[in-house]
Amino acid sequence: MLTFELPTLAALPAVAAQVLEALQSHSIVCFEGEMGAGKTTFIKALCQSMGVQDEVSSPTFALVNEYRDAQNQPIYHFDFYRLNEPVEAVGIGALEYFDSGYLCLIEWPSRIEALLPPERLLITLHVTGEESRTLQLEIKK
Template sequence: MKLSVETAGAMFELGHRLGSALQPGDLVLLTGELGAGKTTFTQGVADGLGIQRSVTSPTFVTVKPYLLAGGGELYHVDLYRVDDPDYLYEQGILEELERGAMVVVEWAERSRLLDEYERLLVRIQLEGERRRLEVEATPGWQERLRWLL
């Protein structure tokens, strides 16, 4: 599925729609160059989940957990500065995912471990001021993706 996003607000809104539909154990992978809108998308996801606190890029800390008001957690992961492809395993993020946490990973192409999970992959490409999104879903996401985006 391909989408075009004109503004940061539209990117946030797309993330919000996704966040409002996330379920325990969902994995969302984001790829794209610096400034493509990965963090803006993730802020929308968090907003859609009802997270009230400010969501910023975890570039230097790499992982930020957010507790959901109704229970559960969202892990926001940024692999930009990570060279170890096994990092998510070593940090226990994959274990949290298997326990039902929702996980959004920026710079997801930096970890080979994610290929074995059901996931939604969003590739964001810059085209001037506009963003082109290519969305790929594993079988468990296919039906949900039709009405979600």
Template sequence: MMEFVYTEKEIQTVAKKLIQEYPSKIIAFFAPMGAGKTTLIKALVKELGGVDEVSSPTFGLVNEYHDREGMPIAYHFDFYRLNDEMEALDFGVEDYFSSDAYIFMEWPEKIPSLLPDNCIHLKIDILEDTTRKITEI
């Protein structure tokens, strides 16, 4: 099982390792508020060659990020404000899962029965103010 302990200065290295180590492009991040999910996703999008500004899609549910040619390379979901899984289905989340782009999800515990079988489940723990630990669960 994979585990990384890192600080924000090392986050780009962790992003690179995650992309290299995991064959699936669908990653669910389980972590408490303030654990750095968006910061890590920002590093992942940068590692993939994304040119868009990365921010949490709290109100829009999903942000789309592109490479220099304008091709979508990642979709970033934040399910925090969902009331139930039907809202995700109505939004068309399953269509995104079948795309060829990376899928990064914050608060995936809001849609447990919708997560695809090939989804990587990663937990981020806060160890200290600037130190985090990622564990595959």
């Protein structure tokens, strides 16, 4: 498990660049943390470090947003907060996205735990102050 300290929002780009190195061999990246912990904010910084030019925003109502990285490869950003049952994720084709081999960034993965592949990265954000956060990165197998 790797731990990164984010003393302020200004540290986001540097930490995102470090986390990007860990993503190289993983396509499923799950983000946990309480409401307001900064999951979407960190995903924005991560996408910027991958050359995404699109506006990155939470897909709370759409459930999934698609962006393109600097190599024009798709990145799928999910927010499953509003789901009541994992079958709702199946209905939008989540399993096909997960099997695509393209990067899938998943907020609130615990809502669809049964659908997730065993091997994935888990990034947990902990609020430590008004702007400060601790980010833990763990490889799940």
